[in-house]
Amino acid sequence: MVMGLLFTKLWSFFCDQEHKVIVVGLDNAGKTTILYQFLMNEVVHTSPTIGSNVEEIVVKSTHFLMWDIGGQDLLRSSWNTYYTNTEFIILVVDSTDRERLPITKEELYRMLAHEDLRNAAVLIFANKQDKKCCMSAVEISKFLKLSAIKDHPWHIQACCALTGEGLCQGLEWMTTRVGVR
Known part of the structure; x- marks a missing residue:
């Protein structure tokens, strides 16, 4: 009985643990729209976020805050x-905003240099791929010099x-990273 209780406690600790995620990017990149697409699988009307929104998203019994x-x-x-x-950084990039991509790059490398994020994995969403004038994920990757990120x-x-x-593909990548580092 005691062993069963102990096993249950350990199992819930490893399976129900929340993983902190920060969703960042320049204004109007689509961060809040992505968050509520995860949560409700639908588009909600958003306004500029002042401060933060926080939601729990569960993917295959993995809890992301x-x-x-x-x-x-x-x-x-x-x-x-x-x-x-923070275990994960989701950086949302507006793929049509070529002018501000240098600012996005600067913010990304500033975050990666921060001591509190030394163990964080990074998911970059190249958003707004439905627009004709958008940059591809490959173009954004090259501009941000993602291949230089080794740590x-x-x-x-x-x-x-x-x-x-x-x-979903982005979230799937995150679930494969849980517990790796």
């Missing part, structure tokens, strides 16, 4: 207050937040 953090210029300096215990596991996934296309 996702913090969607506002991406406006004035809010980016506070991103680091969310870094403690963080990373994956780039083309997606469309409005249709949900590509989002």
